[in-house]
Every structure is written in structure tokens, then in C-alpha cells.
Amino acid sequence: MVVxxxxxxxxxxxxxxxxxxxxxxxxxxxxxxLIASRMVVPALADIYFEYYVxxxxxxxxxxxxVFIGYDIFEEAEHGVFEYLLSLPVSRRELVLGRSIGGGIxxxxxxxxxxxxxxxxxxxxxxxxxxxxLSALFLFAFGVSGMSITIAVTLKSGDRFDxxxxxxxALIVRLSTAMYPQVFxxxxxxxxxxxxxxxxxxxxxxxxxxGTGIETYLTMVPMPLAAIVGLVVFFFTFTLVGVAVYEKRxxxxxxx
Amino acid sequence: xxAVLHMIEHDLRNxxxxxxxxxxxISMNLADLLIMAVVYxxxxxxxxxxxIKSYLDFFAPGVTVLGLFASAFMIGREINMEVRRQxxxxxxxxxxxxxxxxxxxLLAGGLRGMMYMSPLLLTTFVFxxxxxxxxxxxxxxxxxxxxxxxxxxxIVTAVSTTSFEKFVTARGLVYYILFFCSSIFYPLSLIQTLxxxxxxxxxxxxxxxxxxxxxxxxxxxxxxxxxxPFALSMIRNLIAFSVVFTTTATFAYMKIIExx
Numbered sequence: 001m002v003v004x005x006x007x008x009x010x011x012x013x014x015x016x017x018x019x020x021x022x023x024x025x026x027x028x029x030x031x032x033x034l035i036a037s038r039m040v041v042p043a044l045a046d047i048y049f050e051y052y053v054x055x056x057x058x059x060x061x062x063x064x065x066v067f068i069g070y071d072i073f074e075e076a077e078h079g080v081f082e083y084l085l086s087l088p089v090s091r092r093e094l095v096l097g098r099s100i101g102g103g104i105x106x107x108x109x110x111x112x113x114x115x116x117x118x119x120x121x122x123x124x125x126x127x128x129x130x131x132x133l134s135a136l137f138l139f140a141f142g143v144s145g146m147s148i149t150i151a152v153t154l155k156s157g158d159r160f161d162x163x164x165x166x167x168x169a170l171i172v173r174l175s176t177a178m179y180p181q182v183f184x185x186x187x188x189x190x191x192x193x194x195x196x197x198x199x200x201x202x203x204x205x206x207x208x209x210g211t212g213i214e215t216y217l218t219m220v221p222m223p224l225a226a227i228v229g230l231v232v233f234f235f236t237f238t239l240v241g242v243a244v245y246e247k248r249x250x251x252x253x254x255x
Numbered sequence: 256x257x258a259v260l261h262m263i264e265h266d267l268r269n270x271x272x273x274x275x276x277x278x279x280x281i282s283m284n285l286a287d288l289l290i291m292a293v294v295y296x297x298x299x300x301x302x303x304x305x306x307i308k309s310y311l312d313f314f315a316p317g318v319t320v321l322g323l324f325a326s327a328f329m330i331g332r333e334i335n336m337e338v339r340r341q342x343x344x345x346x347x348x349x350x351x352x353x354x355x356x357x358x359x360x361l362l363a364g365g366l367r368g369m370m371y372m373s374p375l376l377l378t379t380f381v382f383x384x385x386x387x388x389x390x391x392x393x394x395x396x397x398x399x400x401x402x403x404x405x406x407x408x409x410i411v412t413a414v415s416t417t418s419f420e421k422f423v424t425a426r427g428l429v430y431y432i433l434f435f436c437s438s439i440f441y442p443l444s445l446i447q448t449l450x451x452x453x454x455x456x457x458x459x460x461x462x463x464x465x466x467x468x469x470x471x472x473x474x475x476x477x478x479x480x481x482x483x484p485f486a487l488s489m490i491r492n493l494i495a496f497s498v499v500f501t502t503t504a505t506f507a508y509m510k511i512i513e514x515x
Contacts, residue, residue, distance in 0.1 A: 016420040020427040031435035031459075038449060039441055040298045158275045165279035169286035179294050186297040191290060 002089070004101040018109055021060060025113050028056045029120070044180070050121045050213055055177035057110060057117045058136075058204045062172065064109045065140045066164055068102030069147035073157040095148060095245040099238055102144025103137060117211070124212025128223075132210020135227050138234040139203040145237035152248045175200035180216035202229035258351040262359020263366060269333060270367045277326070277371065284322045284375060288315060288382075306442055306482065315379040316475035317439035320401070320468050322375045324433070327368025327402045328426065330360060331409025334508070335422045338414060343512040357508040361501055364406025369399060376475075383479045390478040397490065400497040401471045407500030414511040436462045438469040443483065467496040 033056065037049040044051075075081050084094065114133075123129060147164070154160045174191055175198040176184065185192035195201050196218060205219045206226045219225035270277075292314040299310050307313040337343050346356060376398075380386070386394060412429060416422040436459055438446070443463060450460030463469055470492040477485040 016424050019424050023424075023427050023431055027431035027435045032440060034454065035441045035445060035449065038445060039300065039303050041300045044298065045300065162275040162279040166282045166286075169283040170290075173286050173290040173294075178291065179298060183297045184294050187294040191294070 002097070004097050004104065006101070021064065021109060022113070025056060025060055025116075029053055029116075044183075044216075047213060047215060050211075051180070051208065051216065052178065053117050053120050054208045054211060054213060055204050057114055058139075058200060058207055059172055059177050060113055061106055061110045061136060061140055061203070062143055062200060063168065064106035065102055065143035066147045066168070067106070068098060068144045069151035069160060069164065072098075072148060072151040073160060076155075077157070091246040092242050095145075095242045096238065098148055099141050099145040099241060102147065103140035103142075106140045106144070107137065121211045121213065125210075128212070129210040131223060131227075132206045135206045135223070135230050136203055138230045139199060139206075142199060142230065142234035142237045145234070145241040149237060149241040149244050152245050155248070171198060171200055174198060175204060176216075176218050177201075177204045181218040182216065197229075199230065199233040202226045202233065206230065258355040259359040259362065262351065262356060263363040266330065266333075266360060266363030267367065267370075270329070270363075270370075273329070280322065280325055280371075281374070284318050285378075287321070288318045288378070292318075303442070303445070306444060308480065308482075312383045312480060313442070313476065314440070315382045316479065317472045319372055319375040319379050319475065320398075320471045321434065321439055323368045323372040323398060323402055323471070324405055324430075324468060326371035327364050327405035328409040328430075329367065330364030330406050331413035331422070331426065334360065334410055335413035335416065335419060338511060339417075339419065347512055353509040353512065354505070356512070357505040360508065361403060361406050361410065361504055364409065365399060365403035368402035368405060369395075372398065372402070379475065379479070386478045394475055394478060397474050397493050398471060400493045401467055404467055404493070404497035404500045407497070407502075407504035410504035411500060411507050414507045432462075433466060433468050437466040437472070438463065439472050443469055443473065465492055467493055470496075 029052075033049050033052040036052065037045060040048050075084070085091075087094075089097070118129075150163060150167075151160050154163060172178070174184075174194045176195060177200050181192060181195060181201070184195045201218055203226075205217050206223060208214070209217060209222050209226070214222075219229065288311070292311045295314070296310040299307070337346070347353075349356075351359075376394075385391075408429065409426075412425050413422055416425055434440075436446075446455060446460055446463045449455035450457055470489040473483050474485070474489045474493075477483055477489070
């Protein structure tokens with residue numbers, strides 16, 4: 001809990017990040033979502049705006065959860081790592097706390113935007129939404145765990161920055177965050193296969209299911225398939241994260 | 256003139272220090288083109304397809320302009336950093352006039368954009384088709400005007416903001432407004448239709464029409480795809496944008512580096 005609290009406090013310092021993300025969200029929804037919904041085939045046009053808004057929320061959650069990796073580099077640069085390792089907290093508790101802290105703080109950032117999205121989309125079934133939000137927590141924790149794992153594996157701010165940039169470009173575009181699976185499949189079978197097993201697809205499906213946009217879902221049966229996908233994603237990266245973090249930092253050095 | 260060339264060389268050398276950043280940027284642009292545009296190609300309505308034919312062909316010039324914008328804007332980040340760390344005192348100690356200093360930086364920003372954009376433009380030609388020689392020269396000229404204008408805009412943004420956080424926020428605002436209120440992702444005619452229907456405020460429609468990114472992307476499309484048809488207003492918008500921001504940036508930069 002101490003580690004989680006520390007990461008939440010650190011996050012509130014990043015006002016610029018919060019402002020930037022909010023501007024990005026507004027531009028995506030008010031311009032791209034609105035205009036693109038008039039550009040798509042009639043069968044999709046009726047729901048595409050709502051579909052896209054839900055996808056933007058998941059994209060935001062993903063990029064906010066990744067941010068914990070950048071904190072790790074800042075700490076490494078300023079020598080805070082050695083201090084953290086000297087605390088009476090086990091490595092396992094440290095990485096688990098950071099992963100959960102990363103997930104919660106991204107929810108704090110995305111929370112108001114989820115409220116806006118719900119205002120735009122509407123709410124069909126509160127219980128479904130509750131299940132969906134719980135699953136999105138797992139998604140956020142999993143992405144934070146993934147970011148920590150990659151950060152401590154690469155141990156280079158430049159490499160991490162570029163790797164996460166490329167990964168972000170691929171993981172979002174090769175998912176159903178922006179477009180339904182049926183169109184991804186028509187475009188390329190390879191893209192469709194990657195999209196089917198992409199955690200961003202699981203999360204997008206989950207949020208859309210929770211808000212009642214049930215046309216064009218990818219996972220079958222819902223919500224079980226998406227929840228299983230997210231649970232596997234969360235445990236994989238939390239466990240891998242713990243193992244990698246312990247191994248890479250033991251001996252107390254970043255270099 | 257020699258001093259201006261020295262400044263350009265200085266900034267070009269700096270540019271290649273960001274090779275990882277550039278590799279990331281180019282992979283994002285290519286992901287937009289080779290994944291997002293390929294999928295949207297399947298999604299566009301028959302009505303829009305009549306106008307743009309293929310979304311992939313339509314978006315390729317857009318992504319070229321997108322790349323040009325992001326790379327030409329980078330000079331602002333460096334100048335903001337120099338002003339904050341007072342490195343401009345060193346610049347002022349060089350045997351170079353203020354004007355040459357400002358002009359060199361402005362042109363270097365534009366040239367960096369052109370260099371980064373070249374592989375994207377080549378990819379566009381490979382996908383969409385090659386222009387004739389006069390068209391090619393016109394495209395390069397127009398994109399150079401756009402690149403220097405963007406470089407000027409980034410310098411104006413950089414010298415008007417006192418902290419890195421404010422610069423990043425202002426940059427984000429400029430980026431998203433210019434990207435999304437333009438014809439990079441969707442045809443201008445669609446934005447105009449939404450304006451006529453009252454869905455989109457008229458001010459946004461006017462901004463999209465005057466937006467230099469719209470003019471740059473549509474100029475390439477007019478030569479390669481024939482749609483939208485070429486209009487002199489495209490060149491006029493680019494010249495106006497370039498003149499306004501190169502002039503403002505030159506004087507703003509000269510003024511800011513002389514400030515104690």
C-alpha cells in the first residue's frame with residue numbers, strides 16, 4: 001500500500017501529461033470520431049461514433065498505464081532506485097505495488113473521461129458496466145506490469161521510449177480499439193489473427209459490452225472470453241514482471 | 256550566407272542525434288499507413304469511395320504531411336531548451352549576426368522536416384503513382400514552404416513559453432487542432448458538408464479550409480489522384496502561412512535571445 005500511495009502521489013505532479021491527454025481525448029472524440037463516423041459504411045455509421053469513443057477510452061487507459069515505465073527511468077537517473085531497494089519492502093511487494101499503483105493512477109486519469117464517454121454512449125446495464133470496469137482494472141494493472149517488465153529489461157531510457165512508441169503504434173492499430181474485427185479480417189488475415197489475441201481488443205470488447213455496444217464484438221462468448229484474456233494478460237505480466245524485476249535489480253544497481 | 260550554412264549544419268547534426276526518436280516516429284507513420292489506412296480502406300462508405308477512390312491512396316499524402324509536421328516542429332523543442340538553459344548566450348557570442356542566426360535555425364527546421372519526409376513521400380509515390388517532373392518540383396516547393404512555416408510556428412511557440420511543460424502543452428494543442436481540423440484523415444468536402452448541416456461549427460470548417468496541412472496534403476493529392484482538383488488557393492495558403500510564421504519567428508527569436 002505504501003508503494004501504491006507513493007506512485008499515486010508522483011502521478012499527480014504530472015499536470016502537463018493530464019492536460020495533454022485530455023486535449024488528445026477531446027480532439028479524437030470531437031473531430032476524428034465525429035467526422036470518421038460520417039465516412040464509414042452505412043451499416044456501421046449509426047454506431048461508429050459511440051464505438052470509437054469507447055475505443056479512445058481504452059487507448060487512453062493503455063497509454064496512461066504505460067507511463068509507470070518512464071517513472072522508473074527517472075528514478076534510475078536520479079539514483080532513487082538504490083533508495084527504494086534499501087526500504088524494508090520485498091522486491092515482490094515493490095513490483096506488485098508499482099503495478100497496482102500504475103493501474104490505479106491511470107484509472108484516476110481516465111475516470112473523468114470514462115464519465116464523459118458514458119454520457120456520450122449512455123448506460124444500458126449498470127451491472128455489466130461494473131464487471132467491465134473491474135476487468136479494465138486488470139487490463140491497466142497488466143499494462144503497468146508490462147511497462148515495468150520492459151523498462152527493467154531494457155535499462156535504457158532511449159530504447160524504452162522508442163520500443164514503447166513502436167509497441168503503442170502496433171498494439172493499438174492491430175486491435176479493435178478503432179475499428180471492428182470484421183473489417184480488420186477483410187483487410188488482412190494476419191492482422192485479424194494478431195488482433196484476436198491482443199489485450200487491447202479484450203479491453204475494448206469488455207468496455208463496449210459494459211456500455212451496451214454489443215454489435216461488432218470480437219470475443220465469443222462475451223464477457224467470459226474477454227475476461228479470461230485479461231486475467232491471463234494480468235497474471236502473465238505481473239508474474240513475469242516480479243521475476244524480471246527481482247533478477248535485474250538484485251545486487252542493487254541499475255547499470 | 257556562410258554563417259547561415261553553419262547554423263543549418265549545426266542543427267542538422269543535432270537532428271541525427273535523435274535517430275531513435277526518428278525511427279520511432281517513422282514506424283508510427285508507417286503503422287498508420289500500412290495498418291490503419293488498410294483497415295479503413297474496407298470501412299469507407301461507397302459515397303466517400305466515389306470521392307477518394309481508395310482510403311490508402313487518400314491517406315498516403317496525409318501521412319507524408321503528418322511526418323513533415325512532426326519533424327519540422329522538433330526545432331522548437333531544442334530552442335525552448337536552449338532558452339531555458341541560457342545556451343543562447345553562447346550563440347550570441349558567435350561571430351554571426353542575430354538575423355543569420357534566426358534565419359539559419361528557421362531554414363534548418365524546414366530542411367529537417369524535408370529530410371524526414373522524403374522516405375514517406377517516396378512511399379506515397381510507390382503506392383499512389385509518380386508525378387511528372389514539373390508536378391514533382393511543385394510538390395517539393397510547396398512542402399518546403401510548409402516545412403519552413405511549421406519550423407517558424409514551432410520557434411514562435413518555443414520562445415513564447417517559459418517552461419518546458421508549457422511548451423509541451425502548447426505543442427499538443429497546436430498538433431491536435433491542426434491534425435484533426437484538416438484534410439489529412441478525411442476529405443475537406445466531408446468537413447464542409449458537416450458544416451453545412453450544422454454538425455460542425457463554421458469556425459472549424461474555415462480553419463480546416465485555411466489549414467496549411469490541408470493545403471499541403473490536397474496539393475499532393477491533386478497531382479497524384481486528381482482529386483481534389485488543383486486550386487491556386489492551396490499555394491496561396493501555404494505562402495501566407497510560411498511568410499507569416501517565418502517573419503514572426505525570425506523577429507521573435509532575435510528578440511528573445513537578446514533578452515537578459
